Amino acid sequence: MAHRFEILGRDPCHEGFLRLDRVRLRHAKFEGGMTPELTRECLVRGLAVGVLPYDPERDEVVLVEQFRVGAIDDNRGAWITETIAGIAEPGEDPRSVAIREALEEANVHIEDLRPIADYLPSPGGSTERVVLYCARCDTSQAGGVHGLDEEHEDIWSHVIPADEAIGQVADGHYRAAMPVIALQWLALNRRRLREEWTEGAWSEHLWSGDDPD
Known part of the structure; x- marks a missing residue:
């Protein structure tokens, strides 16, 4: 009985840039039995893919800055x-999304994608699923304003020293979940x-006694 649920009805409330459904359901209770019929609104979002490009030679990451409508009521600004991110088309491989979005949003070529997390950022009211990666890149030509004109994107790509970006997590600089999760993962996996990903760079640090972490 546990973890069983029944969908009694599902009706679209709105479909525009985002889709909102009204769902009638009931589900099993931990102590037995079923709930009465419940009505819940649910944002139908799909698969989002994020990626943190990291240059191991320069020890730098690429993050992007852009306007977000969900932050218009936040007194810290909109x-x-x-992290670089985009929505997958139906059936599209998440790695392909990450590669495409890195080019579109930051003009960065990425390779050797490493999985960070696969999670639901807001399951209380949204179907959105996030797959998050870290990927190797060369930041020497990164930075500047990018994005697709046809999608009215205005995206500022930042190249940031890894120490600085990781430190900004502790300072509460990031308000979105993706960069917090990605940079904490990088802090744990940066040495490896x-x-x-480098040829001789790490041995030079060990020889000199330096620790880039």
Whole structure:
């Protein structure tokens, strides 16, 4: 009985840039039995893919800044710094989305994608699923304003030293979940990535006694 639910009805409330459904349902209770009929509104969002490009040679990451309508009532402002991200088309491979969005939003070529997390950011009211990666890149030509004109994107790509970006997590600089999760993962895995992704860079640090972490 546990974890069983029944969909009694599902009706669209709105469909525009986003889709909102009204769902009638009931579900099993932990102590037995079923709930009465419940009505819940649910934002139908789909699969979002995020990626944190990391240059192990320069020890830098790429983050993007753009206007977000969900932050218009936040007194800290409506421009959010976050990871590169985009919505997958039906059946599209998440890695392909990450590669495409890195080019569109930051003009960065990425490779060797490493999975960070696969999670539901707001399951209380949205179907959105997020797949998040870290990927190797070269930041030497990164930075500047990018985005697709036909989608009216105005995206500022920032190249940030990894130490600084990780430190900004502790300072509460990031308001979106993706960069917080991605940078915390990088803090835990940075040493290993530099060992695997650089040729001789890590051995030079060890020889000199420096620790880039």
